[in-house]
Amino acid sequence: MPAQQTDRGAMLKPGDPVRLGPYRLLDRLGEGGQGAVYLAETGDGERVAVKLLHARHADGPDVRARFLREIELARQVAEFCTARVLDAGESDGAPYVVSEYIDGVSLQKSVEREGPRSGAALHRIAVGTATALAAIHQAGIVHRDFKPANVLLGPDGPRVIDFGISRALDTMGTTTSGVVGTPTYMSPEQIGGQRVGAASDVFSWAATMVFAATGRPPFGHDSIPAVLHRILTAEPDLSAIPDELRQLLAHCLTKDPAARPSASQAMLALISHRSAPPGAAHSPHRTDPLGQGLDTVPSRARRKVAYGVAAVACAAVVTGAAIAVPSWLSADPPVPTVTSATTVSPSPAGVTTAPTSTAGPGPTPTAAPSPPRFSADAVGKALGTLRGHTDDVETVATTSVGGRQVVVSGSRDRTVRLWDLATRRPLARLSGHTNWVRKVAVTDLDGDRIAVSGSDDGTVRLWDLARRKPLGRPIDQGEPVFSLAVAQDDGRPVAITGGRDGSVRVWDLSTRKEIGKRRKGHSGAVFSVAAAGAEFFTAGADGEVKRWSLHSGEGESVTTHTGQASVVETATLDGGTVVLSGGGDQEVWVDEPTGGERRLPYLGHSGWVYSIAVAEVAGRTLVVSGGNDGTARVHDLATGKDVGRPFKDHDHNVFGLATAVLGGRTVVVSAGGDDTLRVWRLT
Incomplete structure (x- = not known):
């Protein structure tokens, strides 16, 4: 990753450090606008390249910490024809990045x-x-x-x-x-x-x-x-x-x-x-x-x-x-079999029957003034922006608290925030996490509506949404929580978490204790979890989408993406469950849970697909997907066709999506890498 040169005539200069963290510097390889590059040696004698960035690039501990978190993403890159990123740190206030040395x-x-x-x-x-x-x-x-x-x-x-x-x-x-x-x-x-x-x-x-x-x-x-x-x-x-x-x-x-x-x-x-x-x-x-x-x-x-x-x-x-x-x-390949389009039974008026996995079980259905009417011309029209986060918004969920439609969001700024969906006004800033908040979900616990959040700090925290404060002690997973979903296990609220090491774990939210043993299912990080009854599904850095029993057993492969699988969700089609997933191949795939033939994928994104949400509107099941091309797109689940216009108001990644019903119409809330949440029409 660091800019490495092999014109090694110049040894260390006066003023050059002799050590950066655990790395002993041997030679100065070059210098550019970002900083100097050194040949270095680990304690085991392995040669590496270390790029020491100018101190002006990191003015303050929070800024340096943010830099190091960003560099961590580069360590997830597959090793095809790249110089592997090995480590990152800071020395005397200046950050450095360590990579494989290429001679x-x-x-x-x-x-x-x-x-x-x-x-x-x-x-x-x-x-x-x-x-x-x-x-x-x-x-x-x-x-x-x-x-x-x-x-x-x-x-x-x-x-x-x-x-x-x-x-x-x-x-x-x-x-x-x-x-x-x-x-x-x-x-x-x-x-x-x-x-x-x-x-x-x-x-x-x-x-x-x-x-x-x-x-x-x-x-x-x-x-x-x-x-x-x-x-x-x-x-x-x-x-x-x-x-x-x-x-x-x-x-x-x-x-x-x-x-x-x-x-x-x-x-x-x-x-x-x-x-x-x-x-x-x-x-x-x-x-x-x-x-x-x-x-x-x-x-x-x-x-x-x-x-x-x-x-x-x-x-x-x-x-x-x-x-x-x-x-x-x-050569020209055969055309895949495409399941015939069918009509999905309409949901009760004004009720979102298929929220995203991060949103958890929905509130008690309440009748809207009239059933939502569908018009493709309305899809994608902006309704407002939620501002307040100071870093990328990674995740979003929607729910109802005290008769008010609210939005719950989590960000790299380490906070969970609560918003009034109708007025777009902030309601609460919930602090406690000490690292990125990767996922939020909502569920009920002892009659109270709560939010559950997972973070890179290794904890799962519970928040009382009515009182807008922490609820009891956090769950200490001991490793970064990369993904999270909530479910009901015989009336018992549980959280399913995915870790950086490829493991999945199930937690009793009432006792904060783990249910069963940790299960290893992926050869890389688990980026997404979706719960469906007594089952759940995971998407991982190894490209695999897997199906699991909530209670025990190993994961079974559903499909394999040609790159990382970053998001998984479920929906109902033809009376059965289908699995929606997206990742580095820039498509949304629709598969049978048992790993059967997949339907023709939904296309349109020009970057990684990060997020998927599902909503039933006027008898149609709509799939919303967001990616690092900065857009969110809508497809009809039954036909696979585009619906309306893409939503392009974010100027960075669309990390999270959730749907809700507001004033009789279905809306989407999208979480972006531009530090904002955007509200826009689906009907």
Whole structure:
């Protein structure tokens, strides 16, 4: 991750530290605008790279702590063609980041010294870096500064470094206007100060590949104003690009972010020797060859192969061997079976019958003045904004307290907050957690309406919503609580938690004691839990979605995403339960709980899917999904079709979603990485 160079002539300079935390510094590798990079050694003698950021980037302990939490996300990136992030800490008030040491020169230096690449050498660099970028995006991270200097040519192939630092610095307030990057390789949206998503990285990747192939960037390298003007208004110079790469890079360098392919699509185009068609990332049906490989996979077994292709691609980069692409990725695949659309029985007037898993059991149904009427034209219209959190809002739930519709939210600012949904006014700020609040849910305990929150501080806390205060002692899980849902077990309220280590646990909320033994089900963090009767479902960093009994037993696989599975939810269709899940493959999947054939996925997102909510409106079951493309989208569960317009008011990730009925109409409350909650119409 840190910017590493192997021009190691310069030893430590006067004033350089000799140790950072447990790491002994051996040599200064280089220095840039963010800080200095050192070759270091662990206590076991392993060599690592340590990037010590300038002290000005972390003015105060809270800011440094926030930086370290952001860097923790980078440690979740799959190790495909990247320099692994190993550790982070601080020394004398300045933060540092530790990564795997890559003994190789940067692509920038290599091309300057040896000239451009061509043929198989160029293709291996393109495949390796596109694969790395896909892995970074599947972890929910946007690089923001992809350039030749951040690609190292190691003995085992190209490695991408420095991912996550720009976002971390931005959250610390060390950048102005959100513009981060190297001008020659910046996307048009970066230059314009707009929201920067995964599509921006794809633009920068393509510009880097042009440099690798020609020795010059696609928009020149003279004065910065001239280069920025060309990026915004001119077409790139691709005349010297080999035919097999030219069309793909042209699509990646288009001005419109929505028209660029994703990193995973670019990777598949490279290994299957296909070029990306315009609009590949956002085609509603993805009938193009590039999208077919992942979007119409007919079985779970084939889905597992797709993620393995990335590992195969990186292995081929090292050896220069030909890449054997499965036939279903390089040929027209069969069309999957799609369950016929049916009409879902309408719910009682004014009652949300399928709240999100984080919301828990709903309040006693109360009749609205009239049944909600459905109009697609109304979907997505903004109704208001809830402001008060001072960091990303990770989670949201809705409920009724004393006849008032309220919103409960949890944030990286370590607080749980309570809001009046009708007036959009804050009601309470509940403090006690000492780290990020990952999940909130609501349920009843001893006749009182309560909120349950899980945090990275390792605790589950209960809050009396009527009295707006803590309720008894917290549950100490002893490890970060990454996910949480509530359920009723024979009338006993319980909480189900997912941990960073891949385990799931069940807790009696009355006694605060664990029920049964901790169960290990995932090979990475459990990012989401959804309860459904005597069962629950989990989504994990290993891409797996699993089904569990509430009482005992191991988890059974339901489906496997081609990347991390970040959210799971349940809904009712054709009288039975279906499992909805989303993750790094940018889709919402609909599966049978027993792992049968899945329905055609819901498309539209250009980034990781973080959140899903379900609501029944006028006889239709609607699925709402939010992602790190900053949008929330609505689909009809029975038909799979888009409903209304996407909601685009957030200028960062949509981390959480909940639905509620207010004044006879169904609304959505979305929690964003822009520190706000937004209220908008579903009817």
